[in-house]
Amino acid sequence: MRAHEIPAGILPAHRQLFYGGDWHEPLAGVYAPTINPAYDEPLADAPVADARDVDAAVRAAQDAFPAWAATPPMERGRMLRRAADILRAHARELALLDALNNGNPVSILAKDADFAADSLEYFAGLATEVKGETLPMGPGYLDYTVREPLGVVARIVAYNHPLMFAAMRLAAPLAAGNTVVVKSPDQAPLSIIRLAELIGHVFPKGVVNFLCGSRECGQALAEHPLVRKITLIGGVPTGKSVMKTAADGLKPVLLELGGKNALVAYPDADLDKLVDGIVGGMNFTWSGQSCGSTSRVFLHDSIHDEVLARVAELLPRRHRPGIPTDPATTMGSLVSRAQLEKVRGFVQSALDEGGRLVAGGRQPDDPALRDGFFFEPTIFADMRPDMRLAREEVFGPIMSVFRWSDEDAMWADVNAVDFGLTGSIWTRDLDTAHRAARRIHTGYVWINNTSQHFIGAPFGGVKQSGIGREECFEELLEFTYTKNVNLKLG
Structure with missing residues (x-):
């Protein structure tokens, strides 16, 4: 869908920053173009906040904090439920807006608003x-403890699910009595402006x-003395930068970072389900742009x-790049030219280091896709753990396949990377499943499943995949501190 084909009312009406209950022009007067990655064409301009805008927004949040913290919890919950109802009512248009701005298929993005609404309702309760x-x-x-809200919380969200992340990450801190400043991703800010409107x-x-x-906006949030906690969904380098800055103010962080996640298949796995799980776990639908993708098989x-041959046969039938706004599309584009070049670089690196290209490895030759940032779903086999593609997160549609026979050696290779976000185990033996779940060094494990998130189940990583847990009761407590009260009786 090109710019002249976009239905009325899809793009946000505002081009300003939203804080203190009102819309504000960026103080420096700077706006940056956003693009439609399917065509590499301009979509709309977005405001660019600098440190002065951050200060104004944080101070507005700080001014609102005492009254919000004093608002009865049931009333806070009612407002969260009202926001959830609005998201559901606008789910289709929000999905189309994100598809235009980040290149993911509108068919899969249609679930994002509903999942965010589920989160708002969960924390409302x-x-x-x-x-x-x-x-x-x-x-x-008499000695007792109370949990108090922290104050102003800053949440920086990622481009692969901007609307969903922004909306659902509001829920826990608001329910606990904090006020929130959300920073949109550089590449896809439009749905968050629309979220502010809604x-x-x-x-x-x-x-x-x-x-x-x-x-500069993210840095200013991490530095601001009135921000009591900073959170990020993003890459490891950004997470390290945020954490270093926050350390100067002894500011706690909550980080959901990258992954180089493993899917491990035992000999007794159900092969039909395994083949389906391997293809699904790589999240080719959004071009592999997901921190939870099981990119090492x-x-x-x-x-x-047998499994490799069946995966290679199934993959092009299930996932073929197409225009993101077409409801029939099962695989969208990468978000930017920079991300496309990064993917190309990983393909060349794998070829140079001896990987065997099984499928994909290039941009599609469909004339309708020639202007966009599309890349075919790609599989490399004969991989070794020392290869760059085996160690670094791509955030793109490249799967690496490894052959194993010695279980101890396999687990050493699985756990050798610096990441520890998710893992997937495939076996029909209950004992094997539980042993494997203990051996994998990750924060989240699927057994005979991949990719699904469940509200209430803690999500987060270990090692360089992050700090803290979200989507669960523990996330609510992340935005509180414990106060002890000791009363000496007369």
Whole structure:
């Protein structure tokens, strides 16, 4: 869908920053073009917040904090549910807007608003569960704890699901009584501006605030003395930068970072389901641009050849790049030219280091896709753990396949990377499944499944894949601190 074909009302009406309950021009007057990656053509301009805009937004959030923290939890929950209802009512248009701006297929993005709404409702129900406890101190004292909100929370979200991440990451801190400043991704900010239009006025002024901007905006949020916690969904280098900056203010962080996730198949795996899981786990639908993608596939020697052949046969039938706004498209584009060049570089690196190209490895030759940032779903076999493609996150549609026969050696290779976000185990033996789940060094494990998230189940990584857990009760507590109260009885 080119610019002249976009239905009325899809693009946000505003081109400003939203904070303090109102729309504001960026103080430096700077706007940056956003593009439609399917055609590499301009879509709309977005405001660029600098440190002064960040200060204004944070101070608006700080001004709103005392009243919001004092708002009864049930009332906070009602507002979160109202926001969820609005998201569901606008799910289709929000999916189309993200498809235009980040290149993911509109068919799969249609679920994002619903999942975000589920999260808002989940935490709305937990708003009354921010509880303390009493501690026995003998007859002369009453000692109890309360959980208090932190204050202003900054949340920086990623481009692969901008609307979903922005909306659902509001839920926990708001339910706990914090105010929030959200920073949109540089590449795809438009749905977050639209989100501000839709739900900004559901909450009191200054409770929710939305900024667009580049690295300066994120840096200023991490540095600001009134921001009490900074969170990020993004890459490891950005996470390290945020954490270093936050350390200067002894500011806690919550980081969901990259992954180089393994799918491990034992000889007794159900091969039909395994083949389907391998293709699904790589998240080719959004061109592999997902931190949870199982991009390293470890196949036991006894099933390796058959499974690899079946995956290579299924992949082009299920995932073929197409225009993201077409409901029939099952695989979209990469988000930018820079990401396309990065993917090309990994393909060349794998070829240079001896990887065997099984499928894909190039841009599609469809004339309709020639202007966009499309890349075919790609499989490399005969991989070794020391190869660059085996060690570094691509965030693109490239799967690496490894052959294994010695279980201990295989687990050493699986756990040798610096990442530890997700993993997937395939076996029909219950004992094997539980042993494997203990051996893999990740924060989230699927057994005979891939990719699914479940509200209430903790999601997050270990090692360089992040700090903290989200999508669960623990996320709610991330945005509180414990205060002890000791009363000496008269």
